[in-house]
Amino acid sequence: MPTVAKTKCDIALFGAQGDLALRKLFPALYQLDKANLLAPQLRVLGLARSPIDQENFLETVRIHLCKFIAANEIDEIALARFLARLFYIEIDFTDGNAYHTLHDKLCETNNPLVCYFATPAAIYGEICQNLSNAGCIDNHTRIVLEKPIGYDLASSKKINDAVAQHFAEEQIYRIDHYLGKETVQNLIALRFANSLFGSQWDHNHIDHIEITVAETIGIEHRWGYFDRAGQLRDMVQNHLLQLLCLIAMDPPNDLSADSIRDEKVKVLKALKPIDTHSLNHDVIRGQYCAGSVQGQLAPGYLEEPEGKDSQSCTETFVAIKAQICNWRWANVPFYLRTGKRMTEKLSQIIIHFKRPPHYIFAPEQRDIAENKLIIRLQPDEGISLQVLTKDQGLEKGMRLKPGPLKLNFSDTFHTQRIPDAYERLFLEVIQGSQYLFVRRDEIEYAWVWCDQIINGWQSQNTRPQKYPAGSWGPVSSIAMITRDGKSWHEDSA
């Protein structure tokens, strides 16, 4: 039985014909409907410029649901119920006069309104202004903003200022879909529900931390966006820094949105600035060249079919050694790494614990692996703790052997499917809970840190280092960590 309250509302989806809406948002809403988590009165208003009628819109959504949802999860009754909630409104978002159709539609029910902007962030302000002029919004309206919010600190502030003219911070839900992932939420449970870890979570016990978000895909059909953004803006400024915050933050006073966000902001403010020396030693920028990913030939970034600039310096890979300048994390490096067209799709956080202070086992075994806590976000969501035990067998004496204590979420909890991040995030917005969304100051402090790297790259005017598609990134990213006597954990088993 569902344990969440079903709240009625109208969800106005701006950009309803776009890739994100068709690939992620409609499937997420369908899954919620199928799970009986949507109020019967909830409506989804799809807004886009395309001159299509209601029938064509429903057909487009239906086709994409069938494409992006496993066949055995399509239930014809749930599908029909879901499609009956959808209404298409053709609208040019920048034309203030066009909003009266939306206004009329909203007046039919007077349901509380949730506006989801799956559009370029540059027009968020204009949409807000038009919604306000047309009388579509009030103090109860919520708006959901997709990332990236801005291109740097200045542009991000401009967008946030424009939105803030019409909405209070409590009405704004800034998405970072990583916060909706099941295992990411589990980080909070793991850290703050288990005193076992709480007492070990600092520089006294932890040697270093790795965060890897590797993808096998390239830039798909997103050259226009990606070539201007690059991997640092696309992944580090948001997803990786959010993961870092959840791993590094102090215990919040409670689970309220602001208690959690206050702690995350403290981490972002404590990030050691990236000066020229750190830029040259602790930041690696890569770009894939032709190679083979999981047996399939892949072109280099500069040869991508949609590519428009064969000299592009846009990075598709970044590795950073970050430091958090506070008491808890003094001298504990955080190695962050993310890239497109890597060996495998793998997102994981590895906590490497320190070795015991006094070593009593055979000297030749001194280098055997230390305790590691491996938090796997995808695939095979779960947690595993590598412990050292005595090897089995009379002849082995007191030989040590590393072995895992494993918690695989699907197997342990007999989960049939792990919900997609957007399902969780939609539910939270509908219920008015902001704890999985990003506050304005978080976004801005993250830009402050990333802007130093971007500006440094620009002033040095160097090219990214090449790595073959299907590899783990440029060799210099391996050199960066081995220089410190450590290595990336690449064992996905």
Ligand code: BG6
């Ligand atoms: C998005 C980025 O935010 O996250 C994409 O814009 C990236 O470039 C995607 O591919 C990765 O998300 P996930 O959930 O597949 O790890």
